[in-house]
Amino acid sequence: QSALTQPPSASGSPGQSVAISCAGTSSDIGAYKYVSWYQQYSGKAPKLIIYDVDKRPSGVPDRFSGSKSGNTASLTVSGVQAEDEADYYCCSYGGRHRWVFGGGTKLTVL
Amino acid sequence: EEQLVESGGGFVQPGGSLRLSCEASGFAFNTYSMNWVRQAPGKGLEWISYIWTDEVYYADPVKGRFTISRDNVRNSLFLQMNSLAAEDTAVYYCARDRAFVFDLWGQGTMVTVSS
Numbered sequence: 001q002s003a004l005t006q007p008p009s010a011s012g013s014p015g016q017s018v019a020i021s022c023a024g025t026s027s028d029i030g031a032y033k034y035v036s037w038y039q040q041y042s043g044k045a046p047k048l049i050i051y052d053v054d055k056r057p058s059g060v061p062d063r064f065s066g067s068k069s070g071n072t073a074s075l076t077v078s079g080v081q082a083e084d085e086a087d088y089y090c091c092s093y094g095g096r097h098r099w100v101f102g103g104g105t106k107l108t109v110l
Numbered sequence: 111e112e113q114l115v116e117s118g119g120g121f122v123q124p125g126g127s128l129r130l131s132c133e134a135s136g137f138a139f140n141t142y143s144m145n146w147v148r149q150a151p152g153k154g155l156e157w158i159s160y161i162w163t164d165e166v167y168y169a170d171p172v173k174g175r176f177t178i179s180r181d182n183v184r185n186s187l188f189l190q191m192n193s194l195a196a197e198d199t200a201v202y203y204c205a206r207d208r209a210f211v212f213d214l215w216g217q218g219t220m221v222t223v224s225s
Contacts, residue, residue: 034210051211093210097167099157
């Protein structure tokens with residue numbers, strides 16, 4: 001399976017909304033509702049922020065939201081804050097207990 | 111507190127072997143499937159292996175060289191890595207799998223393959 005396609009970078013000023021796309025195929029994103037997003041600070045472990053396309057784990061701010069259309073998923077940060085500056089990875093279940101990640105997007109808060 | 115702690119990483123020459131461990135605490139380890147995910151320096155995340163009871167799966171780049179196993183008495187997950195190559199250099203994370211989502215991650219252990 002090929003990696004999901006994310007833009008390498010995204011940016012926004014504090015308070016702005018930023019969207020990060022994640023393009024897959026009909027064998028992964030298009031086939032399953034199991035799309036998740038992870039936030040990773042430099043030198044730290046990834047942290048789950050969105051699962052099942054649009055669900056937020058307890059404790060994740062509601063400015064983070066997810067969606068999916070066809071073979072493409074998106075993460076939106078509404079009202080981006082300085083502490084949101086990190087790398088973001090999408091992930092999709094690909095069937096037969098295999099998963100595929102995106103290449104990651106570095107979010108810069110201007 | 112739910113926690114995963116990896117160990118066993120280090121420096122190894124090409125062709126060598128290494129065994130990684132991941133100790134779980136704070137949750138019922140035997141009720142979850144577990145995975146290994148790696149991240150090469152400056153690169154993205156890559157899923158490499160899954161285990162649930164006796165069911166195991168591998169990503170193509172590691173199939174035939176890596177073996178995943180678990181010990182539910184010791185609440186531990188393992189990854190035996192053989193025939194290591196430079197492209198296996200990465201931080202290796204163990205991750206708990208809850209309904210097809212990686213909801214708990216360890217802090218990672220670094221593996222460097224170099225001559």
